[in-house]
Protein backbone atom coordinates (compact mmCIF):
# COMPACT_ATOMS: atom_id res chain seq x y z
CA UNK A 1 0.00 0.00 0.00
CA UNK A 2 1.26 3.52 -0.79
CA UNK A 3 2.21 6.01 1.93
CA UNK A 4 -0.57 8.41 2.91
CA UNK A 5 -0.43 11.93 4.41
CA UNK A 6 -1.37 12.16 8.09
CA UNK A 7 -1.57 14.76 10.79
CA UNK A 8 0.40 13.72 13.87
CA UNK A 9 -0.99 15.11 17.14
CA UNK A 10 -0.79 14.25 20.83
CA UNK A 11 -3.16 11.55 22.02
CA UNK A 12 -4.76 14.01 24.45
CA UNK A 13 -6.11 16.18 21.62
CA UNK A 14 -6.60 13.46 18.99
CA UNK A 15 -10.41 13.30 19.23
CA UNK A 16 -10.78 17.10 18.92
CA UNK A 17 -8.58 17.13 15.80
CA UNK A 18 -10.39 14.11 14.37
CA UNK A 19 -13.79 15.81 14.77
CA UNK A 20 -12.54 19.04 13.24
CA UNK A 21 -10.87 17.32 10.26
CA UNK A 22 -13.99 15.25 9.65
CA UNK A 23 -16.27 18.30 9.79
CA UNK A 24 -14.06 19.95 7.13
CA UNK A 25 -14.04 16.82 4.91
CA UNK A 26 -10.27 16.51 5.40
CA UNK A 27 -10.22 13.14 7.20
CA UNK A 28 -9.56 10.19 4.90
CA UNK A 29 -12.18 7.70 6.10
CA UNK A 30 -10.63 4.84 4.12
CA UNK A 31 -7.91 4.59 6.76
CA UNK A 32 -7.91 4.27 10.53
CA UNK A 33 -6.33 6.44 13.20
CA UNK A 34 -3.06 4.96 14.46
CA UNK A 35 -1.74 5.24 17.99
CA UNK A 36 2.02 5.37 18.32
CA UNK A 37 4.09 4.31 21.33
CA UNK A 38 5.36 7.87 21.84
CA UNK A 39 1.89 9.07 22.91
CA UNK A 40 0.93 10.53 19.52
CA UNK A 41 -1.86 9.67 17.12
CA UNK A 42 -1.75 9.93 13.33
CA UNK A 43 -4.93 11.06 11.60
CA UNK A 44 -5.22 10.20 7.87
CA UNK A 45 -5.74 13.21 5.59
CA UNK A 46 -7.44 13.06 2.18
CA UNK A 47 -4.43 13.30 -0.19
CA UNK A 48 -6.09 15.78 -2.57
CA UNK A 49 -6.77 18.17 0.37
CA UNK A 50 -3.39 18.01 2.09
CA UNK A 51 -2.06 21.13 0.33
CA UNK A 52 -4.99 23.13 1.80
CA UNK A 53 -4.07 22.22 5.36
CA UNK A 54 -2.61 25.15 7.25
CA UNK A 55 -1.14 23.91 10.53
CA UNK A 56 -1.27 27.30 12.24
CA UNK A 57 -4.98 27.84 11.44
CA UNK A 58 -5.70 24.27 12.47
CA UNK A 59 -4.01 24.72 15.85
CA UNK A 60 -5.85 28.02 16.45
CA UNK A 61 -9.20 26.34 15.74
CA UNK A 62 -8.59 23.13 17.71
CA UNK A 63 -5.83 23.25 20.33
CA UNK A 64 -3.17 25.94 20.13
CA UNK A 65 -0.92 24.27 22.71
CA UNK A 66 -0.77 20.96 20.83
CA UNK A 67 2.27 20.07 18.74
CA UNK A 68 1.16 18.88 15.31
CA UNK A 69 2.83 18.10 12.02
CA UNK A 70 2.17 16.47 8.66
CA UNK A 71 3.89 13.14 8.17
CA UNK A 72 3.68 10.37 5.57
CA UNK A 73 2.53 7.06 7.00
CA UNK A 74 4.31 4.24 5.15
CA UNK A 75 2.07 1.50 6.58
CA UNK A 76 -1.51 2.82 6.73
CA UNK A 77 -4.28 0.54 8.01
CA UNK A 78 -7.67 0.33 6.35
CA UNK A 79 -10.54 1.66 8.44
CA UNK A 80 -13.29 -0.63 9.68
CA UNK A 81 -15.85 0.93 7.31
CA UNK A 82 -13.52 0.52 4.33
CA UNK A 83 -12.85 -3.12 5.26
CA UNK A 84 -16.63 -3.61 5.62
CA UNK A 85 -17.28 -2.07 2.18
CA UNK A 86 -14.66 -4.29 0.52
CA UNK A 87 -16.01 -7.31 2.35
CA UNK A 88 -19.58 -6.66 1.12
CA UNK A 89 -18.32 -6.27 -2.46
CA UNK A 90 -16.46 -9.57 -2.22
CA UNK A 91 -19.47 -11.32 -0.71
CA UNK A 92 -21.76 -10.00 -3.45
CA UNK A 93 -19.40 -11.35 -6.11
CA UNK A 94 -19.24 -14.81 -4.49
CA UNK A 95 -23.03 -14.97 -4.11
CA UNK A 96 -23.51 -13.85 -7.69
CA UNK A 97 -21.36 -16.81 -8.83
CA UNK A 98 -23.22 -19.17 -6.52
CA UNK A 99 -26.61 -18.04 -7.83
CA UNK A 100 -25.44 -18.39 -11.42
CA UNK A 101 -24.36 -21.97 -10.71
CA UNK A 102 -28.00 -22.52 -9.64
CA UNK A 103 -29.28 -20.82 -12.83
CA UNK A 104 -30.40 -17.80 -10.80
CA UNK A 105 -29.19 -14.21 -10.72
CA UNK A 106 -28.54 -11.64 -8.04
CA UNK A 107 -31.72 -9.55 -8.31
CA UNK A 108 -32.10 -6.23 -6.48
CA UNK A 109 -34.30 -7.99 -3.87
CA UNK A 110 -31.61 -10.60 -3.22
CA UNK A 111 -28.90 -7.95 -3.13
CA UNK A 112 -30.90 -6.09 -0.50
CA UNK A 113 -31.08 -9.31 1.54
CA UNK A 114 -27.27 -9.61 1.81
CA UNK A 115 -25.90 -8.42 5.16
CA UNK A 116 -24.16 -5.06 5.06
CA UNK A 117 -22.74 -5.37 8.53
CA UNK A 118 -22.10 -8.21 10.93
CA UNK A 119 -20.27 -8.97 14.18
CA UNK A 120 -16.90 -10.57 13.58
CA UNK A 121 -15.06 -12.44 16.30
CA UNK A 122 -11.84 -13.95 14.92
CA UNK A 123 -12.80 -16.79 12.56
CA UNK A 124 -16.50 -16.42 13.44
CA UNK A 125 -19.23 -14.17 12.05
CA UNK A 126 -22.54 -13.48 13.71
CA UNK A 127 -25.20 -12.44 11.22
CA UNK A 128 -28.26 -10.40 12.15
CA UNK A 129 -31.79 -11.67 11.62
CA UNK A 130 -32.59 -9.22 8.81
CA UNK A 131 -30.62 -10.97 6.09
CA UNK A 132 -30.87 -14.11 3.96
CA UNK A 133 -34.58 -14.13 4.68
CA UNK A 134 -35.83 -14.72 1.11
CA UNK A 135 -36.96 -18.29 0.24
CA UNK A 136 -34.39 -18.72 -2.54
CA UNK A 137 -31.51 -18.72 -0.06
CA UNK A 138 -33.11 -21.54 1.89
CA UNK A 139 -33.44 -23.55 -1.34
CA UNK A 140 -29.66 -23.35 -1.84
CA UNK A 141 -29.09 -24.80 1.62
CA UNK A 142 -25.70 -25.45 3.22
CA UNK A 143 -23.83 -24.43 0.06
CA UNK A 144 -24.95 -20.87 0.82
CA UNK A 145 -23.30 -20.81 4.25
CA UNK A 146 -20.06 -22.24 2.83
CA UNK A 147 -20.04 -19.47 0.21
CA UNK A 148 -20.85 -16.75 2.78
CA UNK A 149 -18.08 -17.98 5.08
CA UNK A 150 -15.66 -17.95 2.15
CA UNK A 151 -16.78 -14.44 1.17
CA UNK A 152 -16.31 -13.14 4.70
CA UNK A 153 -13.04 -15.04 5.21
CA UNK A 154 -14.23 -17.02 8.25
CA UNK A 155 -14.78 -20.67 9.19
CA UNK A 156 -17.91 -20.42 11.34
CA UNK A 157 -21.24 -18.65 10.96
CA UNK A 158 -24.24 -18.11 13.18
CA UNK A 159 -27.34 -15.98 13.23
CA UNK A 160 -28.52 -13.96 16.19
CA UNK A 161 -32.24 -13.35 16.30
CA UNK A 162 -32.47 -11.28 19.47
CA UNK A 163 -31.15 -10.70 22.97
CA UNK A 164 -33.43 -12.38 25.52
CA UNK A 165 -34.98 -10.35 28.31
CA UNK A 166 -33.96 -13.07 30.78
CA UNK A 167 -31.88 -10.81 33.05
CA UNK A 168 -28.72 -12.47 31.69
CA UNK A 169 -29.14 -10.80 28.29
CA UNK A 170 -28.63 -14.21 26.69
CA UNK A 171 -28.40 -13.95 22.90
CA UNK A 172 -30.62 -16.25 20.83
CA UNK A 173 -28.08 -17.69 18.43
CA UNK A 174 -28.41 -20.44 15.80
CA UNK A 175 -25.22 -21.96 14.41
CA UNK A 176 -25.24 -22.07 10.60
CA UNK A 177 -21.75 -23.39 9.91
CA UNK A 178 -19.39 -25.05 12.39
CA UNK A 179 -20.19 -26.37 15.84
CA UNK A 180 -17.76 -24.90 18.34
CA UNK A 181 -19.44 -21.86 19.92
CA UNK A 182 -16.54 -20.24 21.85
CA UNK A 183 -14.95 -17.28 20.09
CA UNK A 184 -12.02 -14.99 20.66
CA UNK A 185 -12.29 -11.26 20.08
CA UNK A 186 -9.26 -9.00 20.32
CA UNK A 187 -9.96 -5.36 21.03
CA UNK A 188 -7.39 -2.65 21.82
CA UNK A 189 -4.84 -5.30 22.82
CA UNK A 190 -7.26 -7.20 25.10
CA UNK A 191 -8.37 -10.78 24.36
CA UNK A 192 -11.98 -11.60 25.19
CA UNK A 193 -13.13 -15.22 24.96
CA UNK A 194 -16.77 -16.17 25.35
CA UNK A 195 -19.48 -18.54 24.21
CA UNK A 196 -21.57 -16.63 21.64
CA UNK A 197 -24.64 -18.67 22.43
CA UNK A 198 -24.45 -17.76 26.13
CA UNK A 199 -23.05 -14.23 26.42
CA UNK A 200 -23.46 -11.12 24.33
CA UNK A 201 -20.52 -8.99 23.21
CA UNK A 202 -21.32 -5.32 23.68
CA UNK A 203 -19.70 -4.11 20.46
CA UNK A 204 -21.54 -0.79 20.82
CA UNK A 205 -19.57 0.11 23.96
CA UNK A 206 -16.27 0.47 22.13
CA UNK A 207 -16.04 4.26 22.66
CA UNK A 208 -16.47 3.85 26.42
CA UNK A 209 -13.92 1.00 26.48
CA UNK A 210 -11.40 3.21 24.66
CA UNK A 211 -12.12 6.09 27.04
CA UNK A 212 -11.49 3.87 30.07
CA UNK A 213 -8.25 2.69 28.50
CA UNK A 214 -6.93 6.28 28.68
CA UNK A 215 -7.62 6.62 32.46
CA UNK A 216 -4.83 6.49 34.99
CA UNK A 217 -6.27 4.34 37.79
CA UNK A 218 -3.02 3.35 39.46
CA UNK A 219 -3.60 3.08 43.19
CA UNK A 220 -7.37 2.97 42.74
CA UNK A 221 -9.97 0.29 43.46
CA UNK A 222 -12.80 -0.04 40.96
CA UNK A 223 -16.18 -1.77 41.36
CA UNK A 224 -17.70 -3.03 38.11
CA UNK A 225 -21.38 -3.81 38.57
CA UNK A 226 -22.89 -5.88 35.70
CA UNK A 227 -19.39 -6.94 34.64
CA UNK A 228 -20.45 -9.46 31.96
CA UNK A 229 -17.40 -11.15 30.43
CA UNK A 230 -15.19 -8.24 31.50
CA UNK A 231 -15.85 -5.57 28.84
CA UNK A 232 -14.96 -2.78 31.27
CA UNK A 233 -13.16 -4.77 33.99
CA UNK A 234 -10.36 -5.68 31.56
CA UNK A 235 -9.56 -2.17 30.22
CA UNK A 236 -9.50 -0.94 33.86
CA UNK A 237 -6.92 -3.61 34.71
CA UNK A 238 -4.91 -3.88 31.49
CA UNK A 239 -4.76 -0.26 30.31
CA UNK A 240 -5.84 1.99 33.19
CA UNK A 241 -3.66 0.03 35.65
CA UNK A 242 -6.30 -0.16 38.43
CA UNK A 243 -4.88 -1.65 41.64
CA UNK A 244 -7.90 -3.88 42.05
CA UNK A 245 -11.27 -4.43 40.38
CA UNK A 246 -14.28 -6.01 42.11
CA UNK A 247 -16.31 -7.53 39.25
CA UNK A 248 -19.95 -8.31 40.07
CA UNK A 249 -22.03 -10.52 37.79
CA UNK A 250 -24.70 -13.18 38.14
CA UNK A 251 -24.75 -15.00 34.78
CA UNK A 252 -22.85 -18.31 35.37
CA UNK A 253 -21.76 -18.45 31.71
CA UNK A 254 -20.44 -14.89 31.79
CA UNK A 255 -18.60 -15.74 35.04
CA UNK A 256 -16.77 -18.63 33.35
CA UNK A 257 -15.74 -16.34 30.47
CA UNK A 258 -14.77 -13.54 32.88
CA UNK A 259 -12.42 -15.83 34.83
CA UNK A 260 -10.91 -17.13 31.57
CA UNK A 261 -10.40 -13.56 30.29
CA UNK A 262 -8.72 -12.39 33.49
CA UNK A 263 -6.31 -15.31 33.23
CA UNK A 264 -5.85 -14.92 29.45
CA UNK A 265 -4.84 -11.28 29.94
CA UNK A 266 -2.74 -12.11 33.03
CA UNK A 267 -4.58 -9.80 35.42
CA UNK A 268 -6.52 -12.30 37.59
CA UNK A 269 -4.35 -11.42 40.62
CA UNK A 270 -5.84 -7.89 40.64
CA UNK A 271 -9.50 -8.88 40.34
CA UNK A 272 -12.05 -10.38 42.72
CA UNK A 273 -15.15 -11.82 41.12
CA UNK A 274 -18.35 -11.52 43.17
CA UNK A 275 -20.90 -13.96 41.75
CA UNK A 276 -24.54 -13.22 42.42
CA UNK A 277 -27.17 -10.50 42.35
CA UNK A 278 -25.61 -7.03 42.48
CA UNK A 279 -28.49 -5.85 44.64
CA UNK A 280 -27.54 -8.32 47.36
CA UNK A 281 -23.81 -9.02 47.07
CA UNK A 282 -21.78 -7.55 49.94
CA UNK A 283 -18.06 -6.92 49.68
Ligand SMILES: C[S@@+](CC[C@H](N)C(=O)[O-])C[C@H]1O[C@@H](n2cnc3c(N)ncnc32)[C@H](O)[C@@H]1O
Pocket residue numbers: 167168169202205225226227228229231232248249250251254276277278279
Ligand atom coordinates in the same frame (compact mmCIF):
# COMPACT_ATOMS: atom_id res chain seq x y z
C1 LIG B 1 -25.41 -5.72 28.89
S1 LIG B 1 -24.39 -6.65 29.94
C2 LIG B 1 -23.29 -5.36 30.31
C3 LIG B 1 -21.89 -5.81 30.30
C4 LIG B 1 -20.87 -4.67 30.38
N1 LIG B 1 -20.86 -4.01 31.66
C5 LIG B 1 -21.09 -3.68 29.25
O1 LIG B 1 -21.68 -2.60 29.47
O2 LIG B 1 -20.66 -3.94 28.12
C6 LIG B 1 -25.32 -6.71 31.43
C7 LIG B 1 -24.77 -7.75 32.36
O3 LIG B 1 -25.35 -7.54 33.65
C8 LIG B 1 -25.68 -8.81 34.23
N2 LIG B 1 -26.74 -8.54 35.23
C9 LIG B 1 -28.00 -8.07 35.02
N3 LIG B 1 -28.64 -7.93 36.19
C10 LIG B 1 -27.78 -8.31 37.18
C11 LIG B 1 -27.87 -8.36 38.61
N4 LIG B 1 -28.97 -7.99 39.24
N5 LIG B 1 -26.80 -8.78 39.28
C12 LIG B 1 -25.66 -9.16 38.64
N6 LIG B 1 -25.51 -9.12 37.29
C13 LIG B 1 -26.56 -8.70 36.56
C14 LIG B 1 -26.12 -9.64 33.04
O4 LIG B 1 -25.98 -11.03 33.32
C15 LIG B 1 -25.15 -9.16 31.95
O5 LIG B 1 -23.97 -9.93 31.91
